[in-house]
Amino acid sequence: MSKICVLGLGYIGLPTASMLASAGHEVVGCDINAAIVASINSGKSHFDEPDLEMLLAAAIKTERLRAQSTPSEADYFIIAVPTPFMDGKRPDMQFVEASARSIAPLLRPGDTIILESTSPVGTTERIAAMLAGARPDLHFPRHTDETSPPGHVRLAHCPERILPGNMVRELVTNDRVIGGMTEACAEAAAKLYATFVRGDVFLTDCRTAEFVKLVENSYRDVNIAFANELSLIADRLDIDIWHAIELANKHPRVSILSPGPGVGGHCIAVDPWFVVDSAPDESRLIRTAREINDGKARYVFERIAKSMHRLRNPVVACYGLTYKPDVDDTRESPALEIVQHLAEKTDARLLVCEPNLEALPPGLAATGRVELCDIDAARIAADIVVFLVAHRQFRKINPNQFLSKIVIDTVGLMHSPQRFAAGMTPSRPARMADEAILKGTQT
Ligand SMILES: NC(=O)c1ccc[n+]([C@@H]2O[C@H](COP(=O)([O-])OP(=O)(O)OC[C@H]3O[C@@H](n4cnc5c(N)ncnc54)[C@H](O)[C@@H]3O)[C@@H](O)[C@H]2O)c1
Structure with a gap:
């Protein structure tokens, strides 16, 4: 020892x-x-x-x-x-x-x-x-x-x-x-x-080991960026991204990841920049992937802001602040970035439901604009519901409870895979309401 x-x-x-x-x-x-x-x-x-x-x-x-x-x-x-x-x-x-x-x-x-x-x-x-x-x-x-x-x-x-x-x-x-x-x-x-x-433990030299770790996280980032880019294209073409990816993944050699509101955490959102910094001319794909994933949070913010235009005194309920499901870590979280932008750049009343946090992160609390709420209270008060993280508590939510709301689902919580598993002809995604925005994202 x-x-x-x-x-x-x-x-x-x-x-x-x-x-x-x-x-x-x-x-x-x-x-x-x-x-x-x-x-x-x-x-x-x-x-x-x-x-x-x-x-x-x-x-x-x-x-x-x-x-x-x-x-x-x-x-x-x-x-x-x-x-x-x-x-x-x-x-x-x-x-x-x-x-x-x-x-x-x-x-x-x-x-x-x-x-x-x-x-x-x-x-x-x-x-x-x-x-x-x-x-x-x-x-x-x-x-x-x-x-x-x-x-x-x-x-x-x-x-x-x-x-x-x-x-x-x-x-x-x-x-x-x-x-x-x-x-x-x-x-x-x-x-x-x-x-x-x-x-198993694999031995190599230190430069290769350093590179391998950065490669692993860049690989994840690039693949998530592909899913996030697809989600933007699907939005533009009015296609249900969740359904499209599900069907594409039936191909034996295709395995597309889930889109999301961006990429967060201390690793995947950070480490690819170390590769870009060390070889900027050669890291074009890795840099672009980073930009796509960072840009996704801005895109989601703009979708929410746009959906407020027709409402007087809108109330927005955001579900999730952490960078991924079922953790209490908000580092580099795109969900947090989106809510922070909403607090700083809109007049909407903002409710946040985050079962993994007892208090708002300091930067968000400092805006004085955000109330922590439970799942039902947020739903009842909201005009616009935004799903940002697929926490297990949210995975149990019944989509029918949101029929009268504008729903912006960035993580596919409102998507119903059973319809397709049963072999039914896929129809347009069920719209939660006329104004619902269902083509979402999830990392
Ligand atoms: N968190 C993850 O999931 C994860 C996964 C793989 C790799 N990593 C990598 O591991 C490293 C650590 O990440 P983390 O998530 O544990 O960070 P962290 O911020 O949770 O913890 C780092 C700790 O180091 C302390 N510290 C800072 N400077 C110090 C010093 N000079 N002496 C002693 N303590 C000091 C800080 O006070 C802090 O408590 C990072 O390089 C990160 O990229 C993290």
Whole structure:
């Protein structure tokens, strides 16, 4: 069993630290946010994730995990800090760099540093160079074709693929790609993951591992952009996109994703920009996909604004604020962006139904324009109903209850696949009302 220091105790770092502790390691979690440190030391997670609370409580109780605001000496350092983008969609590496600086004085010969943060190609090498500058007394690999004899510090990139909502299970079952600065670096990292990962572990060099993670998220983004573009075309041609995709997917080699109000979250909406930034001339498809997905939220906003024109004192009920169903995460959420725009740019009374949040996100609350409401109260009061996220509570909604409303369904909740599964000749999509807008979207 090893001594491990995990830097960053957010959506990735906390489940990872808790899992390592449950595998028997001695884990110190380090986060610059004092409230997060206090919450974790009391055994409480600062975000909702199935099974995490139990794993964390056990880790704290057995004293295998403790949180603090500065890092400690360890055999392994795992960096899981944010990698957002800044203006101009350029990667903002300040958190990764700060965490690397914070461990520099603690490093000892033979320690292993694992970068889990999703990073532009070349980041692991840059950290190695930075640390080599800070610690001339230690040996760091400088090139991926070097060897790492015992006593040299090892560096690897091990990107994370876990799905919010299923993180604890996927931490164990997912296959992992581990890219070392050298082969020995990859092997040292793999030895740690072997203590809790049951999926296959694939070793490569750090540049390839960095690229693979960005490729995975770009692949998702491009495919969602295709579905979102189709939804715009279908709107223009007055075709039910849900029905059209359902039928197209009957082709044995076609599998179109669902459209949505845009793409959100900390990964898919961000990481493709790292690829574009590193090879702008070659990344034309990836850039266009990003633009299509970002543009979809603006399009939905304009549809809602347009549908208000004929109403006096319109009341708009928006269902969902988070970036995807059944989570409490609103980062980069297109639903939040749409409601924020409605609050800032229209006079409508705005009701929001979001079963995963106890309070409005601060930026939205600051507008003073939005009321949190339950499902039925929002429906009863609304002239216009906008479905933005397909939360499980909304999937139970009876479409007939919305017959008198203008419905803008961006996630296909009002779509009825049974009609087609029964082999009936598809007719025009059932219109909820004369003004209903049914051709929607869902990520
Ligand atoms: N959330 C996901 O589903 C997911 C999935 C795959 C990969 N990733 C990647 O994992 C990385 C972390 O993402 P996250 O969602 O866990 O972020 P997060 O914002 O939830 O957590 C990051 C934590 O790091 C802390 N932090 C910042 N700087 C620090 C420093 N110098 N030292 C110690 N702590 C510091 C922050 O206070 C925060 O609590 C990102 O690169 C992200 O792209 C995230």
